[in-house]
Amino acid sequence: MTVYKTHLAIGHNEAEIVFLNRLAQENSAFVEVGVHVGGLAHIMLQVAEADPDFRYLGIDHNEQVLNRHIKTSIDFRPNTQIWIADAWSYATRLRVSEWMIATDGTCVIYCDGGDKPKELILYEGMARPGDILMVHDYGTYEGGDEFPSKAEISPEQAALALQGKGFVRYEPSWLPTQGIRIAAWRK
Numbered sequence: 001m002t003v004y005k006t007h008l009a010i011g012h013n014e015a016e017i018v019f020l021n022r023l024a025q026e027n028s029a030f031v032e033v034g035v036h037v038g039g040l041a042h043i044m045l046q047v048a049e050a051d052p053d054f055r056y057l058g059i060d061h062n063e064q065v066l067n068r069h070i071k072t073s074i075d076f077r078p079n080t081q082i083w084i085a086d087a088w089s090y091a092t093r094l095r096v097s098e099w100m101i102a103t104d105g106t107c108v109i110y111c112d113g114g115d116k117p118k119e120l121i122l123y124e125g126m127a128r129p130g131d132i133l134m135v136h137d138y139g140t141y142e143g144g145d146e147f148p149s150k151a152e153i154s155p156e157q158a159a160l161a162l163q164g165k166g167f168v169r170y171e172p173s174w175l176p177t178q179g180i181r182i183a184a185w186r187k
């Protein structure tokens with residue numbers, strides 16, 4: 001596996017970047033809810049360059065902060081796109097669902113937008129058997145007073161969101177167990 005990196009802003013540590021690279025390279029498609037500057041999108045662009053069958057879809061409602069070169073480069077490719085849209089709206093989710101159904105193989109759905117528990121609930125129904133549902137900013141950040149907690153979703157919130165939906169925990173044990181991090185479930 002190749003570990004692609006980015007020079008753009010990305011809110012992931014090195015271990016998470018390695019894991020995200022592996023997931024992108026082991027699955028056929030990747031949906032990123034919340035693209036921000038496009039750091040992860042840049043990594044996905046490189047995965048797509050190496051594997052022309054790999055599909056990437058990024059969604060963000062704020063075009064202002066998104067690196068326009070990344071958006072242009074991604075939109076030019078046949079299998080990669082960034083949509084400027086509200087990822088929570090029914091219309092967008094319907095389009096995402098159609099985009100996913102057109103994928104021949106398994107898909108990763110990464111909830112990293114403005115309300116992660118909400119996104120887990122809105123997007124979990126789109127996961128088909130074998131697909132992976134992920135969330136960022138999960139867990140307890142123990143940075144003390146200097147760096148107060150920034151975690152946006154607690155393990156309890158996530159468990160509640162996925163209760164009884166047939167998902168099993170998937171992230172590797174070597175991912176940091178403290179601090180802001182990724183959690184993943186395979187359907």
Ligand SMILES: C[S@@+](CC[C@H](N)C(=O)[O-])C[C@H]1O[C@@H](n2cnc3c(N)ncnc32)[C@H](O)[C@@H]1O
Nearest residue numbers: 010034035036040060061062086087112113114
């Ligand atoms: C934490 S940042 C994403 C970081 C990015 N995934 C990365 O790895 O670099 C969250 C992003 O979610 C976007 N966002 C928040 N609510 C959204 C919504 N309802 N629809 C689409 N994007 C949304 C924000 O505009 C922001 O750019």
